[in-house]
Amino acid sequence: MIENFLVVxxxxxxxAATCMRLAEIGYRPIVTYGSNRKAALMIAERCGGRLLAxxxxxxxxxxxxxxxxxxxxxPLAGVILAASPTPVIAPFRKITExxxxxxxxxxxxxxxxxxxxxxxxxxxxxxxxxxxxxLTEAMGDTQRPAWRQCGAYVIAxxxxxxxxxxxxxxxxxxxxxxxxxxxxxTKMLQVFDRRFLDMMREKKKFQAPDEVAQEIxxxxxxxxxxx
Numbered sequence: 001m002i003e004n005f006l007v008v009x010x011x012x013x014x015x016a017a018t019c020m021r022l023a024e025i026g027y028r029p030i031v032t033y034g035s036n037r038k039a040a041l042m043i044a045e046r047c048g049g050r051l052l053a054x055x056x057x058x059x060x061x062x063x064x065x066x067x068x069x070x071x072x073x074x075p076l077a078g079v080i081l082a083a084s085p086t087p088v089i090a091p092f093r094k095i096t097e098x099x100x101x102x103x104x105x106x107x108x109x110x111x112x113x114x115x116x117x118x119x120x121x122x123x124x125x126x127x128x129x130x131x132x133x134x135l136t137e138a139m140g141d142t143q144r145p146a147w148r149q150c151g152a153y154v155i156a157x158x159x160x161x162x163x164x165x166x167x168x169x170x171x172x173x174x175x176x177x178x179x180x181x182x183x184x185x186t187k188m189l190q191v192f193d194r195r196f197l198d199m200m201r202e203k204k205k206f207q208a209p210d211e212v213a214q215e216i217x218x219x220x221x222x223x224x225x226x227x
Contacts, residue, residue: 003223006030006069006118008054009083009110011040013186014134017213018080023047026223027077032065035082056083056110057102067115076122077223078130078175080216081111081160086188087138087153095151103152108159115163119171130175130220133164134212137182139183175187181212 005022009015010031019029020043031047033040037053044051052068055061069076085106088099115131123129138154139161140146146154161178168176183189183206189197200206 002026002028002074004030004050004067004069004072004074005030005220006032006052006065006076006079008032008056008079008081008114009034010080011036012041012043014083014181014184014212014216015080015082016043017209018216019043019049021045021186021210021213021217022080022220023049024109025217025220028074030069032083035123037180052227054083054114056106056114059113062110062114063117065114069118070121075126076118076129078123078132078220079115079118081131081133083107083111084134084157084188085153086179086191087150089149089191090151091149092151100155102154103156104159107156108163112163119167119174120185121176127173128175129173130177131164132165132176132219133160133178134216135161135178135180137180139180175219175221176224179212179215181215182208183207184209184212 006026007015007019007029010019011033022029029041029042029047030052031049032052032054034055040051052065054065071096083106085102136157138147138150139157164176164178167174185206185208
């Protein structure tokens with residue numbers, strides 16, 4: 001039996017590339033979209049997936065997706081958290097309440113409600129599943145500081161990191177992972193100054209969405225195999 005794999009933010013960029021890769025290894029991608037139905041439909045048609053509207057800022061929309069997934073005859077194999085609002089370029093002191101709330105809702109609060117429902121309604125039945133979150137190099141690490149001017153975006157990604165850590169701790173039967181891409185050739189780059197991007201490309205080649213998708217696929221077992 002074919003297994004479903006839910007891709008949150010599957011209408012473009014890394015999410016769309018991941019849908020294509022999931023189909024290649026034998027999963028049926030469930031392509032979710034917030035507003036760009038046309039793009040999501042194109043991806044679903046190309047990869048043989050299903051289409052679902054998902055507004056991570058709307059509890060009703062989230063709960064409807066959970067109900068839909070539970071109603072499918074095929075089992076749910078996992079979830080890719082690829083949705084992320086475009087960063088607002090501004091210093092820390094000018095992070096607006098509206099921007100902070102949007103980043104947190106789409107990156108952390110919405111996914112938490114979604115995953116809580118899917119774990120209870122779908123994944124717990126088989127006691128297996130894979131959850132992959134897309135983080136970012138903008139978070140920094142022990143060798144490099146976090147990126148400046150992307151405060152709300154970076155803070156929310158740390159929230160997602162915490163969400164993944166709690167999932168792994170409370171559901172040891174889940175396979176929980178993440179990827180941490182740097183600058184990637186998606187529409188999100190449009191918020192940056194072109195001269196800045198040219199300078200950064202001279203330092204390091206930007207990733208293509210499919211390169212990130214391949215990193216994600218490496219963490220996903222083949223259909224039918226235990227997680």
